[in-house]
Amino acid sequence: MTPDRLRTLLSTYGADWRRWPAGERDAARALLARDAAAQQRMLDHAAQLDDWLASHAVAAPDRALSERIVAGASTTLRARRERAWWWRGAGLAAIGLAGSLAGAWGVSLALHDFGANPGDWPLRATAFSALPADWSDE
């Protein structure tokens, strides 16, 4: 820690060592302790602005604002839950529809194969398949 870096810390982070970078606090405080008189003016200078900044207080949130935010939670969480249920239902419906479509497709494929070649033998054969259609052999 050099006097220059200590000066930078004070002009950047202020006089309160708890606001300084954690890795430099000990060294900076040690330097201050070694030569307090020399550094006191810098410390006072930084503390003066800190005092000003500390005077800027923000009023605590009022109860009405807190209540509005809490009320918003139940509305948002309920809507999210309802959406989740909707998506879950839609998902199940989509799965069901997909199953139906897959089944219909499978059946159509099977029927398509069955009718693709009408003369296939022996798939479509019956006991009368070999007989002439005009019964001329009879």
Add this chain to the structure above:
Amino acid sequence: MSGDDDPDAQLLAGVGRNDPEAVRQLVARKLPRLLSLAQRLLGHRGEAEDLAQDAFIRVWKQAAHWQPGGARFDTWLHRVALNLCYDRLRRRRDDAPAPDDETSDPIDPAPTPERALLDVQRGQRVAAALAALPVRQREAIVLQYYQELSNVEAAALMQISVEALESLLSRARRALRAQLIGDTTE
């Protein structure tokens, strides 16, 4: 920053289950800091309150999906609030500082009325000086000084290096000193 030891993780889990008590506790724990951040950055109480409500709506939407082990919730919430502040600041058509109506808000009790009046006047001057800062300098001083974030956390939120943060802080303090104390040395 790891969220393994995130002090808000348990509350968030409760919020995700729509536990009303967890919701109340989270609001009580986070709203004051969120409001401070927004009011100091925007310079306007009403806007800060609107922003806080918007930020919490995002919290409620995310709570059920929150995964421990990532960023800490407080860091995430600061990020959300900063983004909402950027949006609002961008929407402002001119660079004039917004009027700060916080003077109508109650302040902490002071020992005497004279002292309270002095505090109010000083607070008003600081608010005006903050509002006059360039946005990035204001953001740096609000995160580091008022929100009490470490330099690493503030730099990460602003997506800049620590060195760049220090430069912004140093310039911000110099400008504030000139405005408030009339002193241009640092």
